[in-house]
Amino acid sequence: MIKFRGWDNEENFMLQHKQLMNIMNSSELGYDIFEDPTYHIMQYSxxxxxxxxxxxxxxxxxxxxSKSTGIIFEVVEGEGKFQLLAFKRGFKMHTSTVIDFAPYKYRVIGNIYKNKKLLDIKIVD
Structure with missing residues (x-):
């Protein structure tokens, strides 16, 4: 199933898929939330x-x-697939495809909108 969530830049909170669809459906003119700079729309992998x-x-x-290596990963979309960008102390290291590794190896620790400095911090249990 294709679904999305969106970060509301004005209110600083995450809208889930159902909330995004309600916003789109409430518009009389076919409002396109994907074009609105108020929201960062993120697709489910x-x-x-x-x-x-x-x-x-x-x-x-x-x-x-991650706790011992200091390496964490950001999920991005590129080249028609979902990819992981590896970061260590804020520096990009390499890219790999999400499907090659998840779900058995990774856990979500946050996102780049709720905490913009997440890629710079140390991982704790």
């Missing part, structure tokens, strides 16, 4: 992490070794 949390574009993931 179709994959859940090992704790069964849905993984969306913009999520930040840790693996079981």
């Amino acid at each position: 179709g994959i859940n992490d090992y704790q069964n949390t849905e993984i969306y574009v913009g999520d930040v993931l840790a693996d079981r070794y």
Whole structure:
């Protein structure tokens, strides 16, 4: 199932799929929330992490070794697929495809909108 969530830049909170659809359906003129700069829209990857949390574009993931390695991952969309960008101390290291690793290895620890500095912090249990 294709679904989305959206970060509301004005109110600083996350809208879930149903809320986004309600906003779109309430408009008489066929409002396109995807074009509105008020919202950052994130697509669901179709994959859940090992704790069964849905993984969306913009999520930040840790693996079981992140605490010792300091490496965490941002989910991005590119080249027609969902990808993981690996970061260590705020520096991009490499890219891999989400489907190659999730869900058995990763857990969602947040997203880049709720905490913009998440890619710079140390991972704690």
